[in-house]
Every structure is written in C-alpha cells, then in structure tokens.
Amino acid sequence: xxxxKLVGVSKYFGSTVAVDNVSLEVNKGEFFTLLGPSxxxxxxxxxxxxxxxxxxxxxxxxxxxxxxxxPPEKRNxxxxxxxxxxxxxxxxxxxIAFPLKLxxxxxxxxxxxxKELLSLVKLEGFENRYPRQLSGGxxxxxxxARALAREPDVLLLDEPLSNLxxxxxxxxxxxxxxxxxxxxxxxxxxxxxxxxAFSLSDRIAVMNxxxxxxxxxxxxxxNSPRTLxxxxxxxxxxxxxxxxxxxxxxxxxxxxxxxDFNVEVAEGKMYVAIRPxxxxxxxxxxxxxxxxxxxxxxxxxxxxxxxxxxxxxxNVQGYELIxxxxxxxxxxxxxxxxxxxxxxxxxxxxxxx
Amino acid sequence: xxxxxxxxxFSKIVSYITLFAIIAYIFLVSFVPVIxxxxxxxEFSILPEVWTLNNIKFLLEDPFVLRSLYSxxxxxxxxxxxxxxxxxxxxxFLFLRERSRWVHTFVEVSVLIPLMLPAILxxxxxxxxxxxxxxxxxxxxxVFAHLTIVSPYVFxxxxxxxxxxxxxxxxxxxRSLGAGVLxxxxxxxLPNIYHGLIGAMLLAxxxxxGDFEMxxxxxxxxxxxxxxxxxxxxxxxxxxxxAIILLVIIVSVLTSFLVAYLSRKAxxxxxxxxx
Ligand SMILES: Nc1ncnc2c1ncn2[C@@H]1O[C@H](COP(=O)(O)OP(=O)(O)OP(=O)(O)O)[C@@H](O)[C@H]1O
Ligand SMILES: [Mg+2]
Numbered sequence: 001x002x003x004x005k006l007v008g009v010s011k012y013f014g015s016t017v018a019v020d021n022v023s024l025e026v027n028k029g030e031f032f033t034l035l036g037p038s039x040x041x042x043x044x045x046x047x048x049x050x051x052x053x054x055x056x057x058x059x060x061x062x063x064x065x066x067x068x069x070x071p072p073e074k075r076n077x078x079x080x081x082x083x084x085x086x087x088x089x090x091x092x093x094x095x096i097a098f099p100l101k102l103x104x105x106x107x108x109x110x111x112x113x114x115k116e117l118l119s120l121v122k123l124e125g126f127e128n129r130y131p132r133q134l135s136g137g138x139x140x141x142x143x144x145a146r147a148l149a150r151e152p153d154v155l156l157l158d159e160p161l162s163n164l165x166x167x168x169x170x171x172x173x174x175x176x177x178x179x180x181x182x183x184x185x186x187x188x189x190x191x192x193x194x195x196x197a198f199s200l201s202d203r204i205a206v207m208n209x210x211x212x213x214x215x216x217x218x219x220x221x222x223n224s225p226r227t228l229x230x231x232x233x234x235x236x237x238x239x240x241x242x243x244x245x246x247x248x249x250x251x252x253x254x255x256x257x258x259x260d261f262n263v264e265v266a267e268g269k270m271y272v273a274i275r276p277x278x279x280x281x282x283x284x285x286x287x288x289x290x291x292x293x294x295x296x297x298x299x300x301x302x303x304x305x306x307x308x309x310x311x312x313x314x315n316v317q318g319y320e321l322i323x324x325x326x327x328x329x330x331x332x333x334x335x336x337x338x339x340x341x342x343x344x345x346x347x348x349x350x351x352x353x
Numbered sequence: 354x355x356x357x358x359x360x361x362x363f364s365k366i367v368s369y370i371t372l373f374a375i376i377a378y379i380f381l382v383s384f385v386p387v388i389x390x391x392x393x394x395x396e397f398s399i400l401p402e403v404w405t406l407n408n409i410k411f412l413l414e415d416p417f418v419l420r421s422l423y424s425x426x427x428x429x430x431x432x433x434x435x436x437x438x439x440x441x442x443x444x445x446f447l448f449l450r451e452r453s454r455w456v457h458t459f460v461e462v463s464v465l466i467p468l469m470l471p472a473i474l475x476x477x478x479x480x481x482x483x484x485x486x487x488x489x490x491x492x493x494x495x496v497f498a499h500l501t502i503v504s505p506y507v508f509x510x511x512x513x514x515x516x517x518x519x520x521x522x523x524x525x526x527x528r529s530l531g532a533g534v535l536x537x538x539x540x541x542x543l544p545n546i547y548h549g550l551i552g553a554m555l556l557a558x559x560x561x562x563g564d565f566e567m568x569x570x571x572x573x574x575x576x577x578x579x580x581x582x583x584x585x586x587x588x589x590x591x592x593x594x595x596a597i598i599l600l601v602i603i604v605s606v607l608t609s610f611l612v613a614y615l616s617r618k619a620x621x622x623x624x625x626x627x628x
Contacts, residue, residue: 050525050529051528052525052528071528071533072525072528072529073528073529073530073531073532073533076531077529078529078530079525079526079529081522081525081526083519083522085519085522085523085525085526086526087523087526087527087541087545088518088545089544089545098527098530098532098540099530099531102530102531102532102536103531146530147529147530149530150530150531156529
C-alpha cells in the first residue's frame with residue numbers, strides 16, 4: 001500500500017474543464033472517497049490516477065514516484081469498474097489468475113492465491129463458472145478479488161455498487177469496507193451516493209465542477225459545510241441568503257455581531273444553513289437562554305406527518321424554516337400558532353456562494 | 354378437421370416444397386460442373402452419355418491450371434490476412450479512441466461503397482492509378498483491388514462482433530492488471546471476437562478467390578487466376594473447365610476447414626478456453 005498525491009491536476013476535454021486544479025493527499029491504507037454529482041469530474045480524476053487519462057496540468061504521485069508518464073500497467077494499481085469488466089471468455093479462476101500469470105507466479109502459487117482471494121470475497125466453489133453465470137453482486141466480488149490479486153499499491157473503485165439493487169448494495173458496502181480493512185490497501189472510491197461515502201470512508205472530498213470544495217473526515221464534512229454547493233449537496237434544508245457587513249450580520253431581520261459566529265468571511269453576500277434537527281421548538285418563549293443561543297419567533301404555517309415525527313414549517317420574518325418535532329407535540333399545534341425556535345449560534349453554518 | 358388446421362398443413366407443405374426446390378436448385382447448379390468433370394459427351398440426357406477421366410488427367414498435366422490455382426490461393430490468402438489485420442486496427446481505433454458517432458457512421462458507410470460500385474469500375478480506377486507505379490505488373494495490384502471489394506464483408510463481420518463487447522473497458526481492465534496493450538489485445542480482445550475474425554477471414558478469402566472481373570483486367574500474365582483459367586477453357590472445352598471448377602470446389606472447402614482449424618489452434622495457445 002502507498003500514499004497518493006495529486007498536485008494541481010487539471011484535465012480538459014476540448015472546451016470542457018473536467019478536472020480543475022485538483023490537489024489531494026491520500027494517506028497509506030486510507031479509504032478515501034471522491035463524492036459529487038454527475039459530471040463533476042470524479043471518474044476523470046480516478047482515471048488519471050489509474051493512467052487511463054493523461055493530466056493536462058499538474059503532477060500525480062503514487063508513493064514517491066511521479067507517475068504522470070507511466071502507463072497503467074506499470075503503476076501497480078487495482079481498478080474496479082462500474083460494469084465489472086470481467087473477461088467473458090475466462091472462468092472465475094482464470095479471471096483472478098490473469099494478473100498472477102502475467103507476474104509469472106508458479107502454478108501452485110496461483111492456485112493458492114486464487115483460493116485465498118475467493119475466500120476473502122466469499123465465493124469459494126465458484127472457480128469454474130463463467131461471468132455470465134454469476135449475478136451482478138457475484139461478478140463485482142470477482143472483479144474485486146481480481147483487482148486485489150497482485151496486491152496493488154492503491155485500489156481504485158469507480159461507482160462499483162451502483163449497478164446493484166439497493167439491498168445488495170448495502171450488504172456489499174459493509175463487505176467492501178471489511179475487505180479494505182483486512183487487506184489494508186489504500187482505496188480511492190468514487191460515488192455520487194452520500195450514504196455510501198459517509199459510511200465507508202476515512203476521509204471524503206466533495207467535488208463540484210472539477211474542483212474540490214471540501215475535504216475531511218465524514219463528520220467534519222457533514223457538520224461543517226463551507227460552501228453553498230456542499231450544503232445543498234448534503235441535503236441541508238433552511239438555506240438563506242444573508243448580508244454580511246463589516247462586523248455585523250443581518251439574520252431574520254436582526255443584527256448580530258459577527259464575532260459571535262464561527263465564520264471567517266469577507267463582507268457581502270453569503271448564505272446561512274440551519275439543519276432542521278438543530279432547531280428546538282418551544283410554544284412559550286424559552287427562559288434562561290445563554291449568549292450562545294438565538295431565539296427566533298414565528299408562526300406555524302404547515303405540518304407534514306412522517307410517522308413518529310412530523311415536519312413543521314415556521315414562518316420567521318418572511319423566512320420559512322423547516323424543522324422536525326415529535327408527532328405527539330405536533331398534534332397539539334395548529335396552523336397560525338406562535339412558536340419559538342431555539343438554535344445554537346454554532347449551528348448556523350455560514351456558506352460562501 | 355377445421356379449416357384453419359387444413360390451412361396450417363397446407364402452408365407447411367408449401368414451405369417444405371419451396372425449401373426443397375431451393376436446395377435442389379443449389380445442388381443442381383453446383384453439381385453440373387462436378388458431374389461435367391467426368392463427361393465426354395453430355396447433350397440431351399440427365400446424366401452424361403459418355404463418361405471419362407480425361408478431364409481430370411488434363412487438369413493434372415496442364416501447368417497453366419495448377420499455376421493459376423496457386424496464384425489464386427496466394428492472392429486470396431494475402432488479401433484475407435491483410436484486410437483482416439487492417440480492419441481489426443481500424444475497428445480497435447474506432448472503439449478505443451473515437452467517441453464521435455459521426456466518425457463511426459462515416460466509416461461504416463464508406464466501407465460499403467465498393468458494394469454499390471461495379472467491380473469493373475474499381476478495377477479500371479486501380480489500373481489507372483497503380484499501373485505507372487512499382488505495383489503495375491505485379492500481383493500486388495490485384496491484392497489492392499481485392500482489398501476494396503472485401504472491405505464491406507470484413508468490416509461488417511468484425512464490427513458486429515466488436516460492438517458486442519465493451520472493448521475499451523476490457524482493455525483498460527487488462528492494463529490495470531498489468532498487461533501491456535498488445536498482451537491485452539491478444540489475450541482478451543481476440544478471443545472475444547474470435548468468431549467474427551474467422552468469419553471475416555473466410556469471407557475475404559472467398560470473395561478474393563472468386564473474383565473474375567478484377568483479375569481479368571489486373572492480373573499479370575504469370576499470375577492469371579483460376580477464374581481466368583475457367584473462363585478461358587470454357588470456350589475451348591466446357592468439360593475441361595468443369596474439371597477446374599471441381600478442383601476449385603475441393604480446394605475452397607479444404608481451405609475453409611484449414612483456416613478455421615489453424616486459427617482455433619493458434620488462439621488456443623493463448624487462452625485456455627475458446628468457445
Ligand atoms: N472522454 C471524454 N471526452 C469528452 N468529455 C468527457 C470525457 N470524459 C468525461 N468528459 C466530460 O468531463 C466531465 C467530467 O466527467 P466525469 O466522467 O469525470 O464525471 P463524473 O463525476 O464521473 O460523473 P458521473 O457521476 O456521471 O460518472 C463531464 O462534463 C464529461 O462530459
Ligand atoms: Mg463517473
């Protein structure tokens with residue numbers, strides 16, 4: 001296993017900027033995920049690390065080695081494709097043995113290693129099947145075993161689970177994580193599915209239009225979005241435009257000193273996001289609030305029943321805030337009631353456009 | 354019996370009769386020369402009136418006939434190997450490098466052009482273009498001509514099998530596993546387009562072998578092909594010509610088997626399973 005480093009990497013397809021000045025460091029043995037919407041350049045970034053595409057600018061290192069000019073076959077990588085890409089004319093055994101034969105392993109070594117890999121991906125006994133005789137999930141396991149066969153320095157995975165149905169995807173997700181832990185291989189994973197990214201990864205990079213907008217642990221990426229795009233992509237609700245002055249900020253018609261908030265910004269247009277679960281609902285003005293909290297007064301405009309919880313819509317100075325309350329509480333409320341929303345200042349996430 | 358049942362039986366009988374008639378016709382047409390090869394006199398009856406082996410004897414004694422057979426085999430072999438190699442490269446380029454639908458369509462249509470033009474027209478064009486060059490007077494001029502007429506068959510065959518596999522991803526998969534481009538092509542792509550490859554080679558061979566129009570105009574004197582020989586003998590002695598045709602049929606069948614067998618063997622060395 002090795003670390004991977006990208007320094008100022010860009011890739012253009014004609015006039016499209018697929019990847020725009022991306023710098024990244026993936027540590028040894030880390031499970032690193034590139035997360036982002038369709039067309040944001042995840043695959044292109046991964047393919048450049050693999051050597052399938054050549055960067056137009058920047059440098060890529062695997063370990064200490066600058067690999068810009070190394071063809072894929074010289075990089076010692078493993079690549080798992082969305083559509084499995086098993087060799088149709090070879091059996092499961094032959095598929096997994098393929099990279100080992102190229103490395104001139106002896107017959108008995110190959111046999112031993114294939115056996116070991118098949119047990120790793122839980123496919124013992126499938127040696128003599130052809131890919132077309134396997135389900136999608138089984139094919140992807142074979143592909144994973146094949147990619148791990150020659151102990152790659154880095155394992156690259158491009159949406160490997162997205163062709164599988166929802167249940168299987170979750171099952172295989174856990175196994176994938178286990179296999180990565182067991183082998184200790186450095187893994188770079190591409191997906192547009194945030195649940196997948198957050199549950200699998202040690203660290204995540206969120207990409208937008210060829211750029212990286214956020215990098216960090218799942219916790220820090222999820223809880224501290226810095227840009228409007230990241231907040232929207234992570235399905236934050238309650239996102240509003242705010243005006244930031246020299247040392248004050250106007251929020252819901254009131255002025256607050258800027259130093260109260262965890263924000264380093266220039267003046268001008270910004271956005272603020274408040275997660276519904278950080279808004280606490282009171283029917284009377286809450287007492288004893290410290291300086292760390294803000295109370296927003298508003299009127300209930302709508303309720304949406306979701307089982308044990310109910311989503312309520314509260315109008316605060318013309319802004320509509322969404323939050324969740326228990327259904328039993330919601331049942332005591334009616335449209336037009338006065339409500340007080342308590343929110344911690346640190347839960348206001350300031351976002352650059 | 355209901356009317357619909359009767360209709361069903363009737364239509365079945367009609368289709369069998371039609372099928373039988375077509376097969377009989379094909380056999381008849383191909384067997385006339387086969388039987389003719391053993392005829393001395395054959396005018397008004399279903400089978401020859403006087404039989405002989407002299408036509409076969411003539412065949413084995415006349416140096417021109419054997420020489421022409423050799424020329425045809427040589428030219429057809431070169432044409433089939435060269436055309437399949439060229440179009441394999443073209444198709445790999447199309448599938449690996451060229452994403453534009455327009456380029457694909459353009460190539461698909463262009464290779465069909467020789468089908469629409471009369472062969473004699475292409476032959477004349479090639480004659481005009483190549484006669485003044487080094488190729489004029491060699492059999493290569495005929496190979497070049499044949500490369501044009503075989504192109505639709507070779508291209509179609511290879512293209513249709515190539516589009517059934519995801520060539521780009523398969524090559525990338527092989528490369529990510531440590532195979533160079535050549536190894537990837539040899540071990541992963543070729544075995545998967547094997548059927549198309551053999552089909553294309555056989556078709557190219559057959560088209561080149563069977564060509565008369567181009568050969569007649571372009572073949573140099575010492576490389577006159579077997580179709581020319583048949584044509585020339587036909588006016589001298591039809592039953593001698595029949596004997597040549599019999600020979601051609603035998604050779605064609607043998608070559609088909611040989612090509613299929615050899616390529617299967619060659620490929621089997623590189624992959625454990627060829628289906
Ligand atoms: N070979 C190519 N030729 C031209 N444009 C390309 C090529 N590959 C990618 N692009 C373009 O580059 C941009 C980034 O594509 P990329 O495939 O990296 O996105 P992605 O993040 O993987 O998206 P998805 O989630 O849809 O797979 C897109 O606008 C795409 O159209
Ligand atoms: Mg992609």
